[in-house]
Amino acid sequence: MTGTPFNNTSPWEHLEKLGFDANSLSSNQREQLELYVKLLLEANQSFNLTAVRNPEEAWRKHILESLQLAELVPTCERLIDVGSGGGLPGMVLAITKPGVAVTLLEATAKKANFLMQTAQALGLRNLRVECQRAELAGAPGAALRETFDIATARAVAPLPVLVELAAPFLKVGGSLIAVKGEKANEELLAAKRALTLLGLELTRTEAQPNATVLFLRKQMPTANKYPRAPGEPKRRPL
Numbered sequence: 001m002t003g004t005p006f007n008n009t010s011p012w013e014h015l016e017k018l019g020f021d022a023n024s025l026s027s028n029q030r031e032q033l034e035l036y037v038k039l040l041l042e043a044n045q046s047f048n049l050t051a052v053r054n055p056e057e058a059w060r061k062h063i064l065e066s067l068q069l070a071e072l073v074p075t076c077e078r079l080i081d082v083g084s085g086g087g088l089p090g091m092v093l094a095i096t097k098p099g100v101a102v103t104l105l106e107a108t109a110k111k112a113n114f115l116m117q118t119a120q121a122l123g124l125r126n127l128r129v130e131c132q133r134a135e136l137a138g139a140p141g142a143a144l145r146e147t148f149d150i151a152t153a154r155a156v157a158p159l160p161v162l163v164e165l166a167a168p169f170l171k172v173g174g175s176l177i178a179v180k181g182e183k184a185n186e187e188l189l190a191a192k193r194a195l196t197l198l199g200l201e202l203t204r205t206e207a208q209p210n211a212t213v214l215f216l217r218k219q220m221p222t223a224n225k226y227p228r229a230p231g232e233p234k235r236r237p238l
Contacts, residue, residue, distance in 0.1 A: 011059045032095045032122045040086050043114050049086035066092035076149035082166045083156035087115050094127040107133045135230040138168030154179040159187035160194040160237035167198040168222045176216040184212035194238035
């Protein structure tokens with residue numbers, strides 16, 4: 001299986017029809033994205049990286065959405081993609097933002113290995129992969145705690161859980177950019193207490209065709225009791 005069977009047209013013509021300007025990317029970036037989709041779909045036949053199996057759907061649902069997100073991510077030095085899975089959106093952000101140091105955080109070893117091998121195949125020198133649970137990687141004293149300008153997360157966890165997992169990685173003044181679905185407003189209401197405890201404030205929302213992107217700015221340092229022990233944020237959301 002390849003990543004680009006589009007009836008003798010390129011995936012970029014496909015995305016152009018959906019409103020994306022392929023000329024905003026260099027030829028090298030386009031080649032990297034094509035190879036990434038190919039590797040993602042090939043690896044997906046052996047173990048589950050994404051529910052999407054069709055190349056055209058992968059370009060539309062994963063790559064286009066990640067490229068649209070990349071346009072919203074402000075200039076920064078360090079970015080972490082929490083629960084990166086198959087590398088979405090983190091791998092795409094690393095490709096499109098070569099000046100940003102991107103860390104992909106993924107707890108499942110098979111997925112983390114795929115991310116490391118793919119980064120090497122794509123020649124992404126600005127990307128590193130950490131195979132750890134977020135609760136441990138962001139714990140007090142951990143090397144990654146409060147060192148990032150931006151944290152991204154797509155389809156990781158409900159917002160009350162996600163903010164506890166992601167906020168510890170951010171510097172004060174940094175932002176969590178959470179890609180949510182049609183229930184984004186309900187999740188915001190459910191996360192009201194968690195946002196207060198973790199010192200996050202909603203500063204902006206952006207509607208995309210199939211998602212709502214939430215921008216949450218960190219207002220104060222994370223208390224040492226957060227994140228709680230592995231599994232606890234999911235078992236007992238704040």
